Amino acid sequence: MTNDPILHAIDTTVGALRSRANAHWVVAFSGGKDSTAALKILLAAYRRSGLQTLNLTVIYCDTGVENPILDLYVKSVLDDLGGELAELGPSFETRILRAPVQDRFFVRIIGRGYPPPTNSFRWCTTGLRIRPVSRFIETQDPKNTVVVLGLRRSESQQRDRTLNGAAEGPWQKQREGNKDYDLFLPILDLSVAEVWDATFWLSKPRSINATMLQDLYRDASGECPVIRAPQSPPCASGRFGCWTCTVVRQDRSAKKLIEAGYSELKPYFEFRSWLSEIRNDPAMRWPKRRNGAAGMGPFTLDARREILERLNQLEAVTRTEILDSEERGTIAGLWRLDHYPRLSFQVF
Template sequence: MNAANDLMQDHIHSLWSEIIESIKQEYLSEDQSYPWILGFSGGKDSTVVAHAVFDALLSLAPSRRTREVHVVSNDTLVESPLVAAHLHRTQAALRNAAKSWCLPVTIATTRPPIEKTFWTLLIGKGYPSPNQTMRWCTDRLKIQPTSQYILDRVCAKGAAIIVLGVRRDESETRRINVNRRKNLHQSNLSPHSELPGAFVYRPIVEMTTDDVWDAIATFPPPWGGSHTGLIQLYRDAEGGECPVVLSKAEAPGCGTASSRFGCWTCTVVEKDRSLQGFVDSGNREYKPLIDFRDWLKEIRNNPNYRSVERRNGKIQFDALGKHIPGPFTIQARRMILEKLLETQEAYGGDPLISNDEIDLIKAIWAQDLSKKSQ
């Protein structure tokens, strides 16, 4: 057993040194004015990437730390509360460490504008609860806000490099995509498929899942403390997180059986294993959130709650002539808001919906009712 542990330790120390050296070389290559944008979900893979980037920066002389690094997280405003709390704590630690060491690191969070939040679209405009065939949430809540942040940096600097915790062994789809891009591009960078001027760098692409956990267990984070909170989060949530998503091609990773903590409102998954895991671990206060999500999924296809017409006033049929129902009716939207506010009271934590969202929702209802009366 000791020999096996020694071999594991030798392997992870050697691998980690190689990754840090590779990151250093990549950081110092190309045009130094092109910023790095590190997609940070707070999960195991993005945490390992952030850890490695910090280690690489700290190993460089201050005079050589000229490239900006943006550690960018996305807040859909309906994140799983325990995951959101962990992310906020980690962001604060990263921010304090970067400031203390005078690192060229910016910690940022992207969010959807109020007119595109989950509640504004679902309760305000009546968008049906997302499912596998109509996953409108990923693009509006995740892709658009973070993509705009990247494009703003591209516009300001001429190009930007997205640093992601993508690994070859995550899934067969990931492996195929990584191999295809590697065959097309000899450098460590590959052009992003949907963001002009943006390139993707994957520093831990060859790490296995065991390697990631070994690194987390072996090396304390350079921003202080330990990775204990992250490890406990995975234990309680029964593993898995929704990854950073920057294109529709990557969207299948959001809301799948293999990505188990993300938005607490996610009706794409059949069962929220993450929140249930938290409840089973003793966090009973999250039970009302599970009940609301299950109810929201259940009422989605009830014809009594859906309009005949779509929001543009047209009636739509599929290729077989079957009617495709429109948005939730005004009555259903009122019912959902009332149920959400009841859930918020039963939950007792931070508000689940903001007053500004409620005001906008009611304004949208008034506009819709006005149109119907004309």
């Protein structure tokens, strides 16, 4: 028995792999430090386990509004990782998951008039991250699936309560719909410093450049969750996550990246701040909720049109596509349902 926390995490993971050698192991990877450390520990344990093969899929949930700098980094890692895992055998692969079009961030905001998310109305995490992952698991054999998450006990007091309450150790049960599957948390007891140590010390996968990751991280910590854990915070004060995130008061991660020279993030940052400002402007919201209840309702159609116009300008300035044609078509259809009088305007 070793006293080194990282070696201990690897030993525990070796035991876990051997005990479920025939399961489908699914690593929920965001590109952030915690899921990176979880993946590295899992691969180190696999090498040490003596197993000849493993059914392993690394999944990444692409919300379509990921911080562009971080998204570029993660996609390039996944490209390389796909090749590197293939060297281990045909049962190792990477998969990029996407939310169904009606759940995408701007389809909800511009199409249906949802106000940007806040801590008390966080409609985004379920549709953008949790549901794509749970649907993927449902298409597998949940009973024979183990989902590996980079969750840590010390991540937050709130999350501690969730994790401590649910189970003592790294194995937990997760229920989606009427099906249960197993969660395995290899870095449950590691501190932030140990997570970084694991990220730097463990050599595989070599597709991950720990120095670049640390450089990108700057002030960030935490990752938006991909499992349903309602008590847990959506993301910490800065994190790998959506550039549109209005759940955090200030996107410190983006701010730090801009200060570090990633000036291409500035227009996104400004758009997000504007979105946050207009959220509670009564002139931009229906006076009642959609169900007729008292309280500010969805964005008015004119407000949605203005958001779309500004988003079009953002696309022009950044020379990127933020809304694809499927999303624009869905928005046009939703506007028609809300009886937008000027046809579908210039949605496309």
